[in-house]
Amino acid sequence: MAPGNEHRDIIQQSAEAQPTPLVLLKDAVIFPRMRMNINIGRERSLVAVKDARAGSGQFIAGSQRQSSVENPGPEDAFPIATLVEIQSFEPRDENSTAIQIVIEGVKRVRLLDWVQQEPYPTVTWEALTEEEVPAAPGKALLRQAQSLFDRFATLSRRIGTEELESVREITDVSHLADAIASHVVTECELQQEYLSMLNPLDRLEKLCVSLGNEIEILELENKIRQRVRQQVDKNQREYYLKEQLRAIQEELGSDQASEVRELREKMEQKNLPPEILARANKEIDRLERMPAHSAEVGVLRNYLDWILALPWQEVTEDRLDMAHAQEVLDADHYGLEKVKERIVEFLAVRQLRIQQEQRRHQATAHDDEHATKNGGHTNHKGPILCLIGPPGVGKTSLGRSVAQALGRKFVRISLGGVHDEAEIRGHRRTYVSALPGRIIQAMKTAGVRNPVFLLDEIDKLTSDYRGDPSAALLEVLDPEQNSTFTDHYMELPYDLSEVFFICTGNNRYQIPRALADRMDVVEIPGYTEEEKIEIARTHLLPKVLGEHGLGKSQVQIPVNVMRFIVNRYTREAGVRNLERQLATICRKAALRIVQKPNARIRLSERNVEQYLGVTRYSPDKALEYGQVGVATGLAWTSNGGALLPVEVVTMPGKGHLMVTGQLGDVMQESARAGLSYIRSRAPELNLPENFPDDLDIHIHLPEGAIPKDGPSAGITMALAIISALTRQPIRSDLAMTGEITLRGRVLAIGGLKEKTLAAHRVGIRHLIIPEDNVKDLAEIPARIREEMKFTPVATMDQVLKLALMPHKQVDRKGPDAKVTHKSPPPPVLVPTEVTVEGEMPPPAGPEPATETPAI
Ligand code: ADP
Numbered sequence: 001m002a003p004g005n006e007h008r009d010i011i012q013q014s015a016e017a018q019p020t021p022l023v024l025l026k027d028a029v030i031f032p033r034m035r036m037n038i039n040i041g042r043e044r045s046l047v048a049v050k051d052a053r054a055g056s057g058q059f060i061a062g063s064q065r066q067s068s069v070e071n072p073g074p075e076d077a078f079p080i081a082t083l084v085e086i087q088s089f090e091p092r093d094e095n096s097t098a099i100q101i102v103i104e105g106v107k108r109v110r111l112l113d114w115v116q117q118e119p120y121p122t123v124t125w126e127a128l129t130e131e132e133v134p135a136a137p138g139k140a141l142l143r144q145a146q147s148l149f150d151r152f153a154t155l156s157r158r159i160g161t162e163e164l165e166s167v168r169e170i171t172d173v174s175h176l177a178d179a180i181a182s183h184v185v186t187e188c189e190l191q192q193e194y195l196s197m198l199n200p201l202d203r204l205e206k207l208c209v210s211l212g213n214e215i216e217i218l219e220l221e222n223k224i225r226q227r228v229r230q231q232v233d234k235n236q237r238e239y240y241l242k243e244q245l246r247a248i249q250e251e252l253g254s255d256q257a258s259e260v261r262e263l264r265e266k267m268e269q270k271n272l273p274p275e276i277l278a279r280a281n282k283e284i285d286r287l288e289r290m291p292a293h294s295a296e297v298g299v300l301r302n303y304l305d306w307i308l309a310l311p312w313q314e315v316t317e318d319r320l321d322m323a324h325a326q327e328v329l330d331a332d333h334y335g336l337e338k339v340k341e342r343i344v345e346f347l348a349v350r351q352l353r354i355q356q357e358q359r360r361h362q363a364t365a366h367d368d369e370h371a372t373k374n375g376g377h378t379n380h381k382g383p384i385l386c387l388i389g390p391p392g393v394g395k396t397s398l399g400r401s402v403a404q405a406l407g408r409k410f411v412r413i414s415l416g417g418v419h420d421e422a423e424i425r426g427h428r429r430t431y432v433s434a435l436p437g438r439i440i441q442a443m444k445t446a447g448v449r450n451p452v453f454l455l456d457e458i459d460k461l462t463s464d465y466r467g468d469p470s471a472a473l474l475e476v477l478d479p480e481q482n483s484t485f486t487d488h489y490m491e492l493p494y495d496l497s498e499v500f501f502i503c504t505g506n507n508r509y510q511i512p513r514a515l516a517d518r519m520d521v522v523e524i525p526g527y528t529e530e531e532k533i534e535i536a537r538t539h540l541l542p543k544v545l546g547e548h549g550l551g552k553s554q555v556q557i558p559v560n561v562m563r564f565i566v567n568r569y570t571r572e573a574g575v576r577n578l579e580r581q582l583a584t585i586c587r588k589a590a591l592r593i594v595q596k597p598n599a600r601i602r603l604s605e606r607n608v609e610q611y612l613g614v615t616r617y618s619p620d621k622a623l624e625y626g627q628v629g630v631a632t633g634l635a636w637t638s639n640g641g642a643l644l645p646v647e648v649v650t651m652p653g654k655g656h657l658m659v660t661g662q663l664g665d666v667m668q669e670s671a672r673a674g675l676s677y678i679r680s681r682a683p684e685l686n687l688p689e690n691f692p693d694d695l696d697i698h699i700h701l702p703e704g705a706i707p708k709d710g711p712s713a714g715i716t717m718a719l720a721i722i723s724a725l726t727r728q729p730i731r732s733d734l735a736m737t738g739e740i741t742l743r744g745r746v747l748a749i750g751g752l753k754e755k756t757l758a759a760h761r762v763g764i765r766h767l768i769i770p771e772d773n774v775k776d777l778a779e780i781p782a783r784i785r786e787e788m789k790f791t792p793v794a795t796m797d798q799v800l801k802l803a804l805m806p807h808k809q810v811d812r813k814g815p816d817a818k819v820t821h822k823s824p825p826p827p828v829l830v831p832t833e834v835t836v837e838g839e840m841p842p843p844a845g846p847e848p849a850t851e852t853p854a855i
Contacts, residue, residue: 019115019122021048021059022081026067029191030082031178032105041098044071048120049086049101058085060109060125063192074114074121080128080196083109105178108195130174131199138173141204146170148211149180155218159183174200180207184214245293256297260288263304272312276492280307299429306436306444306490314448315498318406320351325405332401333394334535335527339387342522343402346385350500384477386458386503386511389524390640390754392574395504396454398524403452408500411442416457421467424476426489436489439476443494450498459505461512470512477501477518525753526573526640528781529761533562540579548586555589556602557582564605568615573640573754585611626805629724632735633716634759634767636751641758643735644713646701648720653696661701670711670739671699674718677744677796678725687725697721712749714740715768715799728804734791735759736768736799744796748772753779760784768793768802 023045030036040046052059062081064072084103092098109125116122149167153159159167163183170176181194184207197203267280287300325347329340385402387395396412403410418424418438426437435441442453455477461470475481476496484493505511508521527535537559545555557565570577588611589601603611633644659671675697682689699717715738723730737755739747748770749755757780759767771792777785793799 019113019124020056020083021052022062022077022111022114022121022123023048023059024062024064024072024077024121026064027188029063029182029188029195030061030084030103030105031182031191031195032082032107033175034178034182035087035102035104037100037102039092039098039100042070044118044120046097046099048122049089049099051120053086053089058083058106060084060111060123061103061105062111063188067188073117074111077111078192078196079111080192081109081111081125082195083107083125083127108198128198131201133173133200137201141201141208142171142173142176145176145180145204145208145211148208148215149184151215152184152211152218155215155222173204177204177207180204180211184211242293256288256290256292260284263287263308266308267304270308270312272307276307276312279492280304283307303429303489306440307492309444310440310490310494311443311447311449315450316408316448318354318408318450320347320354320406322348322351325402328405329398329401332397332404332539334538335531336394336398336524339398339522339524343385343398346520347402347406383520384501384503384518386505386508386516386519386521387524388459388505388508388521390506390526390573390637392572392576392579393524393526394574395524396456399452399454399502399504402500402502406452406500409446409448409451410454411446411451412454412456413438413442414456415469415473416460417462418460418469419462421469421472422488424469424472426487428488429491434489436487437472439485439496440487440490440494443496443499449495450500452500452502455501455503457505458503458515459507459510470515473512474514474518477503477515525751525779526757527575528757528784529563529566530783531781532566532575532578533559535575536562536566536578536582540575540582544579544582544586548583548590550586550590550593554593554600555586556600557585558603561603561605561608564608565612568617569612571617573757581612626729626731628727628729629720630732631716631720631723631730631803632732632764633713634735634737634755635713636710636749636754641751641754641756643758643762644701644716646699646713646716646720648697648699648717648724650695650697650724652694655692655694656696657692658696658698659700660698663701664710666711667701667713670714671717673742674714674721674740677718677740677742678721680742681744685722685726691725697724710749711739711747712737712751714738715746715793715796718796719799719803722800723804726804730803731805733764734766734768734803735764736803738768738770738793738799740796746770746793746795746799752776756780756784756788760788765789766791768799770794 023040025038028036028038040049048059060081061084062077064076065078066076069076083106085106087102087104089099089101092100108128108130110128112124112126114121114123146168150164153164167176167179167183170179177194177200181191181203185191185194194203194207197206263284264281267277267284272280283300283304287297287304290297290300322344326340326344329343333340387398389395399412400410422437424437424439426440427434436444443449443451446453455473458473461473476485479497482499483495483497485496486493503511503515503519508516508523511519537557541555541557542552545552565581566578569581572578585603585608592601593599609615629648629650631646633646635642635644657672657675659668663671675692678685678687679689679692682691699721701713716736718740719730719736722728737749737752739749741747752769752773753776756767759765765787766789768791771794774790774792777790780788791802793802
C-alpha cells in the first residue's frame with residue numbers, strides 16, 4: 001500500500017533493501033543521529049525488536065497517528081519514519097517481559113509497502129536524501145539558532161548541561177535542526193512535520209522562529225514569576241515586622257490602651273472647662289482608634305499634651321493694695337515719679353472696675369443661674385497700659401514690678417521683627433511640626449491664666465504677604481474679643497480676658513494705628529546725667545554687686561567716678577549700657593578679690609581705665625564759632641534726643657535741591673517747604689527773585705548713620721539755606737527745633753524733653769523752640785530748666801533775627817567786605833556764580849568765621 005505524497009519536500013529514492021521490522025512509537029518521533037531510550041511492552045513490538053536485534057540490529061521506528069490505537073495498521077502510521085539502530089537492549093526488570101532499549105536514528109526513510117502484519121509489521125522503504133545547504137546562509141543560521149537555543153536552555157532550565165554542550169558542538173545545519181527539534185518541540189505531530197522536511201535550512205529557520213516565540217513566552221513567565229515572588233516577600237516581611245512590633249510593645253507594656261487611659265485620667269483631674277474637656281475626650285477617642293504606628297498618633301498626642309499643659313482655670317489671687325504697689329514700684333525704681341503715679345492710678349481704676357463688675361455679676365447671678373456659667377469671671381475692660389521710651393529706661397522692669405505689686409506671675413515676649421500672623425496665632429495642625437503661637441506658648445510658661453503679660457517692642461511689628469500680625473494682636477488685646485482668642489493650632493477658644501497686658505516700645509508713632517487706639521500711653525523720656533548717677537548708685541550697683549557675689553564695701557565707686565563713667569563710657573537715654581559697664585567692673589573686681597581676698601577696690605577717674613579700657617566718648621562740644629551754612633538742630637530718636645547739625649552749600653548749577661544724610665520722606669519735604677518759603681520771601685531777604693535757577697543747593701545732615709525723619713528740623717534747614725545764600729554766619733551757641741510752614745510760621749514739635757537733655761549734655765544753653773511748645777517746658781527737670789534759656793518763636797523771621805550773626809562781624813575779615821557797607825546790614829545774596837558789584841565771587845560752601853561770635 002503506497003501512502004500518498006503528503007510532503008512536497010520528499011524526493012523519491014530508489015527502493016531499498018529488504019523488508020524491515022517496523023515498530024510504531026506512541027507520542028514520540030526519533031530524529032537521525034539522536035538517541036532515545038524506549039520501553040517496549042507491546043507483544044508485537046517485543047518480537048519485532050528481538051528479531052531485528054538478531055538480524056541487522058536495525059529496524060524502522062515510525063509514529064502512529066493516534067496513540068490510542070492498539071494494533072495500528074498502515075493507515076495509522078505516518079509515512080515518513082526513521083531507520084534506527086539498537087544501541088543497547090535489556091529487560092526492564094526481572095519479573096517483566098518488557099524491555100528497555102536505547103536506539104539511535106540513522107536516516108529518514110519513507111515507508112513503502114507493508115509486507116506482513118503478523119506477528120509484527122515489516123515494510124519495504126526508501127531512504128530520503130536532504131537538500132544541499134549553501135555555506136554562508138547555513139553558517140549564519142547555525143549561529144543564530146545556537147544562540148537562541150542557549151537562551152532557551154537558560155530560561156527553560158529543561159536542558160541538561162551535557163545535552164547543551166553536545167548541541168553547542170554541532171556544526172551541521174541538518175543535525176542542529178534535528179537536535180533542536182527533538183529537544184524543544186514537544187508535540188508529536190509537529191515533530192513529525194520537522195522529520196518530513198528535507199530542506200535543512202527551511203527546517204532550522206522554522207525552528208528559530210518557534211524558538212524565538214518560546215523565549216518570549218518564557219521571559220514573560222519569568223517576569224511574572226519574579227513579580228509574584230517579590231510581592232509575596234514584601235507581604236511576608238511586613239507581616240513579620242508588624243508582629244515583631246506588637247511583641248515589643250507588649251514587652252514594654254506601652255500599649256496604646258494604657259496610654260489612652262492615662263490621658264483620660266489626667267484630663268479628668270485637670271479640671272478643664274466642660275467644652276474643652278469634651279473636645280479633649282473626642283480627640284482621645286480618635287487616638288484610641290488609630291493604629292499604633294500611624295504617623296498621626298504623634299501629632300495628636302502632642303496636641304493633647306498642649307491641652308494638658310495650658311492653664312485653663314488656674315489663677316493667682318490678686319493683691320489689690322495700692323500702698324503696697326507704690327512701695328514695690330518705689331523700691332525697684334528711682335525717680336519716674338510721674339510714671340509710677342500713672343501706673344498706680346491705672347491699677348486703682350482697674351481695681352474699681354473689677355469690684356464693680358463683680359458686684360454686677362453677683363446681682364445677675366441672683367436672678368439668673370446662667371450668669372455664673374463662666375465661673376463668675378470678670379472681664380476687665382479698659383485700655384492697655386503702654387510704656388514708651390528709649391531702651392534701658394526701665395520699661396521691662398516696671399512691668400515686672402507691676403506683676404510683683406499685684407502678686408501675679410510675669411511673662412514677656414518680644415514682638416520685634418514679628419511679621420507673620422502665624423507667630424502670634426500659631427500654625428494649623430496640618431503643618432509638619434506645627435506649634436501654637438507665641439501668646440499660647442507664653443501662657444503655658446505662665447502656668448496661670450491671669451499673669452502680667454509684657455508685649456515688648458510693639459512698635460517693631462511689621463506686616464507682609466504672610467498676614468498682618470497686628471490684626472492678630474488686636475484680637476489678643478481687645479477686651480471685646482480676647483475672652484475667646486483662638487489659636488490656629490489649638491482650635492479652641494482660650495480666655496485671655498484676665499491677663500494684664502502691658503505693651504512697651506520706643507516710638508509711639510510706629511505702633512500700628514488700630515493697636516495704638518486701645519492703649520493708654522505712658523512716656524518715659526531718657527534720664528539726665530544726675531538721674532543716671534543716682535540710679536546707678538542706688539539701684540544698679542547694689543544689684544550688680546549682688547549678682548557677682550560682692551559686698552558693698554568691697555567695690556566702691558564715688559559719685560565723681562560714676563559721673564565719669566556715665567559721660568565717657570556711655571551715651572544713651574537709658575541706663576542699660578551703664579549697667580553693663582558696672583557689671584564689667586564687678587567681673588574684673590571679682591577676679592582681683594578672689595586672687596587677694598582682703599582687697600578693697602575703690603575706683604577713681606585714673607584707675608577706671610584698668611576696668612573699662614580707654615574711654616569711649618570724649619566730652620561733647622558744641623560748634624566753636626559761627627559758620628556760614630551750618631546750623632545746629634535737635635532730633636528725637638528712639639534712643640533719646642540727639643544733636644542734628646545741618647550743612648548747606650551752594651554751587652553753580654541748574655536750580656537743583658539735593659538733600660542727603662539718610663533722610664526720610666518727611667524731612668525731604670520739610671527741606672522743600674523751607675526752600676519755597678525762602679523763594680517767596682526773596683525780596684525781603686535781599687535775594688534775586690529767581691535765585692535758585694543757576695544755583696544748586698545741597699543740604700546734608702551728617703550726623704552718623706541714624707535714619708532721620710520728622711519735620712522738626714524745618715527751621716534749622718531753612719536757616720542754614722538762608723545763611724549759605726546770604727553768607728551770613730549762624731550763631732553756634734544755640735540750637736533749635738521747629739517745623740516750618742510755607743508762610744514761615746513755626747509749628748510745635750515733639751520730644752522737647754529729650755532734645756533739651758541732648759543739648760544740655762553738649763553744653764548748649766540756649767534753645768529756640770516753637771511757641772506752642774512752651775507748655776511742655778514743665779516736663780523738663782527743674783534743675784536743667786533753670787540752667788537753660790528758651791526762646792519761643794512763632795515765625796521764621798524771629799529765628800533769623802536770633803540766629804544769624806550781624807553781618808559786620810564777619811565782614812572785618814571775610815572776603816565779602818564790599819557788601820558790608822549797606823546799611824542797615826540786610827541779608828545779602830552772594831551766590832558763587834553771581835558777581836556782586838563786579839567782584840569775583842567768594843568760594844562756595846560753609847565758611848568758618850575766624851571770630852567767636854558775641855553772645
Ligand atoms: P527697657 O525695658 O526700657 O529697655 P529695662 O527695664 O530692661 O529697660 O531696664 C534696664 C535696666 O535698667 C534694668 O536693670 C532696670 O532695672 C534698670 N533701670 C532702668 N530704669 C531704672 C530706674 N529708674 N531705677 C532703677 N533701675 C532702673
